[in-house]
Amino acid sequence: MLNRGNKFKIELKAPFSLDKTLKSEQCPADLWFFDENQNYWVSYIPIEGCWVKVMLRQNQNIIDGEYLPKECEIKEKLLEKLHYIFQFEDNHDNVLSAFSQKDDFLAKVVRYCRGLRIMRDLNKEYRILEAIITQNTSIRMIKIMQRLLFLNFGDMIQIGDDKIFTYPKIEKIAEENVIDLKKKCKLGYRAQYVKDIAQQILLGNLSSQKLEKMPTEEAKKYLMSFRGIGKKVSDLILMYGFGKGDVFPLDIWIKKAIKREYFESQEVSEKEIYKWAREYFKEHASLFNLMIFLYERRGEDRYYNYCVWR
DNA sequence: ATCCAGGCTACCC
DNA sequence: GGGTAGCATGGA
Numbered sequence: 001m002l003n004r005g006n007k008f009k010i011e012l013k014a015p016f017s018l019d020k021t022l023k024s025e026q027c028p029a030d031l032w033f034f035d036e037n038q039n040y041w042v043s044y045i046p047i048e049g050c051w052v053k054v055m056l057r058q059n060q061n062i063i064d065g066e067y068l069p070k071e072c073e074i075k076e077k078l079l080e081k082l083h084y085i086f087q088f089e090d091n092h093d094n095v096l097s098a099f100s101q102k103d104d105f106l107a108k109v110v111r112y113c114r115g116l117r118i119m120r121d122l123n124k125e126y127r128i129l130e131a132i133i134t135q136n137t138s139i140r141m142i143k144i145m146q147r148l149l150f151l152n153f154g155d156m157i158q159i160g161d162d163k164i165f166t167y168p169k170i171e172k173i174a175e176e177n178v179i180d181l182k183k184k185c186k187l188g189y190r191a192q193y194v195k196d197i198a199q200q201i202l203l204g205n206l207s208s209q210k211l212e213k214m215p216t217e218e219a220k221k222y223l224m225s226f227r228g229i230g231k232k233v234s235d236l237i238l239m240y241g242f243g244k245g246d247v248f249p250l251d252i253w254i255k256k257a258i259k260r261e262y263f264e265s266q267e268v269s270e271k272e273i274y275k276w277a278r279e280y281f282k283e284h285a286s287l288f289n290l291m292i293f294l295y296e297r298r299g300e301d302r303y304y305n306y307c308v309w310r
Numbered sequence: 311a312t313c314c315a316g317g318c319t320a321c322c323c
Numbered sequence: 324g325g326g327t328a329g330c331a332t333g334g335a
Contacts, residue, residue: 027316135317141333142316188331193318230318251316269325293316 004160005055005070008079010063014091017115018058021086023304024294025139027130027240028085028119030146033307040066044164044309045081045122047074051166053159054078063088068160087117095284102280105261106288112298113291120243124208125201126167127241131233132197133190140303141186147308148185149173164309174198193228200226208241216244231270239286248277248285253296 022029022041032043040057053068067078083089100107121127133145153172154165173181173195182191200206206226211219216238223234235249248254250270258273259265262280281288 025316131316134315136315136330137317137332138315138334140315144333182331186332189318189329190331228318232317236316249316252314253316271325297316 005053005066005068006072006075008065008067008075010065010079010082010088012061012063012088014089015093015115016058016061016086016088016117018056018063018086020113020116020294021119023302024113024116024290025297025302025304026119026290026293027127027134027236028121029304030130030143030308031121032304033309034304036305042307044159044166045078046166047072047077047081050074051157051159051164052078053162054082056082081122085119085122087120090117092287095287099281099284099288103261109288109291109295112295116291116294118243118245118286118290119240121240123167124211124241125170128201128206128208128229128237129168129170129173129194129197131236131240132193132228133187134236135190135230135233137188140301143303143306143308145185145187145190147306150308150310152184162310170198170201174202190228197226197228211238211242216246219244220247239289245286246278246283248274248281248289250274251293253293254289257292257296 018041022032022034032041034040035042035055038055040055043054045052045054050072052072052074055066057064065082096110100110129149130146134142137145149168150165153168153176155169156163156165176195178191178195181187181195185191187194197206211222214222219238219242220234223229223237224231229237232249232251235247238244238247239249250273255270255273258276259268262276277285277289
């Protein structure tokens, strides 16, 4: 590695793949990018007021890590956060082999997704705003919009040689006028939603503390009471912001796959798919949702080199 | 050019 | 309750 920062190692005790996880295009993976020259994954994490550059590389069952700046003595805290983000210790093997027996499609999906984890975001408020901009657009555009949010509403800081922008500040978004927000960040009609929700978060009406205490169904109703948050967006927020394992975000990829594999390509309503998924996957719905999403998009372009931070 | 993308709201019946 | 036009934006 750079050999300039502080080094650490994480020993993996369960099957885990950094590549599968970060190339999966799950929402929190957008905060990581692959540095092709250095051959490691990079992200930036705030720890006790200090922004840290984190670099990771996997070698068999070892994650080699390094962070900057060197004078930050936060190794233990950083490891704690990385465990929270990646869930290294989650061993899904029993669940995966059980579901592989259920049908051939799942067997293929499970094989393809070996080592995949559902990530969690440290910044719940950002996760809420980011989920809103995912509606009716492409993964490519989602990354562009995120980068523009960082650029326009984050603070510029320097870590080593990197000049980056921190997470977009909710207060700044809340007071920006909608036309400018729309133009600056290419948010389209989502700009009004983003601004409104930012205000609701600041007012304490949309509270992540409240959300954390709620069971899934209640949390979903709560989220959907805000304009701009519907079924799908609330599922994404709960899955990636609040670690809910029993949600099932329905986008076109999932709908297509479920219809094809389980309803003989017949027309099925969203309601029926939700009901079916709850019964079929039970408390593991989120995990299989992400695996099917990844499997279905296996031939699509990936943008894991794209950096939202600068 | 028309259709589509990790959908939602408002309004129709 | 279910069904759908309109919505901003850029890529195919």
